[in-house]
Amino acid sequence: MVRFGDYTSCIRFDTCDDLLAGFKSILRGWTVDEVTHSADAPPIISFSRKDGRFRWKSKKLPHPDDWKRKGPRSVMDGVADFHYRFLDWHALEYRSHFCLHCAAVEVGDGLIIFPSVKKAGKSTLVMEMALRGYKVYCDDVLPVELGKTDGFAMGILPRLRLPLPKSLSPDHLEFVRSRMGLSDKYAAYINLRASELADFGETSPIHAVVLLGRSGDPVPARFSDVGKAEALARMIDQNYATHMSPTVIFDEMLKLVSNVELTSLEFFDVRDAADLIEQAFGG
Amino acid sequence: MAKMLRQNPELEPREVEGQIFLIDEEGGKIHHLNRTASAVWRLLETPFDQNAIIDQFRFLYPDEDAKRLKKSIRSLLRDLADQKVLIRVRDKKVDA
Numbered sequence: 001m002v003r004f005g006d007y008t009s010c011i012r013f014d015t016c017d018d019l020l021a022g023f024k025s026i027l028r029g030w031t032v033d034e035v036t037h038s039a040d041a042p043p044i045i046s047f048s049r050k051d052g053r054f055r056w057k058s059k060k061l062p063h064p065d066d067w068k069r070k071g072p073r074s075v076m077d078g079v080a081d082f083h084y085r086f087l088d089w090h091a092l093e094y095r096s097h098f099c100l101h102c103a104a105v106e107v108g109d110g111l112i113i114f115p116s117v118k119k120a121g122k123s124t125l126v127m128e129m130a131l132r133g134y135k136v137y138c139d140d141v142l143p144v145e146l147g148k149t150d151g152f153a154m155g156i157l158p159r160l161r162l163p164l165p166k167s168l169s170p171d172h173l174e175f176v177r178s179r180m181g182l183s184d185k186y187a188a189y190i191n192l193r194a195s196e197l198a199d200f201g202e203t204s205p206i207h208a209v210v211l212l213g214r215s216g217d218p219v220p221a222r223f224s225d226v227g228k229a230e231a232l233a234r235m236i237d238q239n240y241a242t243h244m245s246p247t248v249i250f251d252e253m254l255k256l257v258s259n260v261e262l263t264s265l266e267f268f269d270v271r272d273a274a275d276l277i278e279q280a281f282g283g
Numbered sequence: 284m285a286k287m288l289r290q291n292p293e294l295e296p297r298e299v300e301g302q303i304f305l306i307d308e309e310g311g312k313i314h315h316l317n318r319t320a321s322a323v324w325r326l327l328e329t330p331f332d333q334n335a336i337i338d339q340f341r342f343l344y345p346d347e348d349a350k351r352l353k354k355s356i357r358s359l360l361r362d363l364a365d366q367k368v369l370i371r372v373r374d375k376k377v378d379a
Contacts, residue, residue, distance in 0.1 A: 227300045228299055229299040229300040229302035232299060232304065232315075233302070233304075233315040236304070236313045236315060245308060246306050246307065246308060246311055246312060246313045247295065247306050247308055249313070250297060250304065250313055254297075254299065
């Protein structure tokens with residue numbers, strides 16, 4: 001049985017040490033300890049291996065969709081699938097947290113968050129900000145404590161789809177390539193250094209919500225005004241499973257967008273976008 | 284009996300800057316309505332027949348192509364009903 005951080009429940013890894021090593025490799029700021037099995041505290045998930053494939057058994061966390069018929073063979077697939085359930089697990093352990101589906105980077109003395117939209121360039125921008133020395137809080141999900149506007153770092157490495165776009169600068173490509181962690185030909189975890197990624201449990205106040213829009217034309221990056229309703233609409237993700245009441249989530253998100261700066265950022269070149277963010281929020 | 288549509292009373296509406304968000308406590312969802320869907324929602328505070336809804340939009344948007352408008356409103360109503368934002372009711376008065 002393995003305990004992760006201060007979570008009360010544990011995970012059993014039965015004949016799959018490689019999967020455990022894979023999980024450990026994507027976590028930062030976590031203590032991961034082997035603990036003695038306790039009969040009154042069953043594992044939240046039991047991983048095992050049969051016929052070369054990982055198997056998932058849990059009463060509280062449903063297996064990832066892809067595991068319905070057959071679990072994956074590769075550690076990368078197993079880790080990536082569990083990564084998403086890990087966030088559901090966090091929601092069970094930290095019941096006072098609601099989760100925003102976004103990327104977050106600390107700029108100046110607070111977080112700039114980028115709500116998730118497909119193909120908006122969020123992951124590339126996050127990596128460009130890391131290259132410039134800003135601390136990444138997450139590239140996917142940011143827990144926030146109820147009643148507060150502080151983001152809570154999960155300490156999970158960002159994951160990029162491969163191949164990387166050819167349009168990226170040589171500096172950016174070198175930065176990413178020199179930090180490749182667990183990967184396959186489709187995706188890679190980026191092994192950000194200690195100063196580049198917030199450890200699990202670090203918190204920072206959210207200062208701004210920036211809605212990203214990637215332009216297909218080579219336009220200069222520019223900010224535009226965004227209202228509370230538009231920001232709220234983008235932040236509401238109906239697919240993100242949570243134990244929390246949607247009324248509570250709505251009220252918290254409304255409070256958040258009422259108290260932070262809101263803007264949209266249209267860009268073509270990720271370097272222009274990063275320049276603007278630095279100028280606007282870098283202090 | 285004619286098919287009527289109305290707001291799903293189980294959803295709790297919240298208005299932010301004129302845009303409507305509907306909270307589905309039981310289903311664990313929050314719906315965001317765009318401008319047209321918000322107009323439909325407001326209209327259906329009392330039950331309306333689908334054709335009457337389309338007539339209302341024709342009146343509001345006289346410059347729009349009538350066929351296209353009808354098609355898009357029908358499609359919107361179907362989507363909203365599928366998402367249980369609107370529910371179908373039967374009105375005996377209409378048939379009387």
